[in-house]
Amino acid sequence: MKAGIVVFPGINRERDMAIALERSAGHAPRMVWHRESDLSGLDLVVIPGGFSYGDYLRCGAMAAQSPIMGAIRAHAARGGHVLGVCNGFQILIEAGLLPGALLRNQGLRFLAMDCHLKVERADTDFTRHYQQGEVFRAPMAHGDGNYFAAPETLDRLEGEGRVIFRYATPTGEITPEANRNGSQRNIAGIASENLRVLGLMPHPEDLVDPLMGGEDGKPLFDSICAALAA
């Protein structure tokens, strides 16, 4: 698998992401600067977390207009895989590659803590190394992760099986208490219609090594590496 990590000014999780990808793929991903426009040869494009362009206007709004976004759209349009985490999820939404919006957290606080995610679909290229309904721990660190969409959009996402992760208790219950940022229907991660563009707020890349305190996030990277192994 050839993976590339897109780096915008203000992004700060690109090295964590590179570690996670290298650990699963066995080789380092390519780092792609936001002014570049060529993603040819890449199987997976990753937009990592951080604060691109200082979160000016709205989180991800500036990055969504950046030169590299045309190439990312083209990559997605030809069926390429894209993963956006945290700010990367916000950017994919602002770019229109995923539906909805990410609002300020309910309660207004920046949330830096572990959460638990329930795997709603273990049959996608990003999740096959998890079990259906499995719960795993993931760190989160965001101020604007409150997923919002119109009711008809939410119904469509659910109907098409595009809700991939939900905030849950450690035992897998979908409760308001587990949903710290106030996301509608506890939604933590969604995918495109072809299930090849995935966005989520928490950071699976920050739990891929026992030295980090766990390997809960590693199956996600193992899954995509296995799916795209050439």
Next chain:
Amino acid sequence: MKAVVTVMLKNGVLDPQGKAIGQALSGLGFDGVGEVRAGKVIEVELAETDPAKAQAAAEEMARKLLANTVIESFKVEIAA
């Protein structure tokens, strides 16, 4: 001319910032504070001299970038 674009969260979209401001106002002793909504104002200088064209251009800017129409509504005012 100048376009003044006011961007507000749509009705029905939770505005925790507005809520917090409202609570702070009540805390300061201002009586009778109802719902508070927070938004932003963006001023754009335009070379255009025709108000109708300036209005149309600013609305296009708002739809494409200044507002996220999934959650926000906008209003454009043209000032000379």
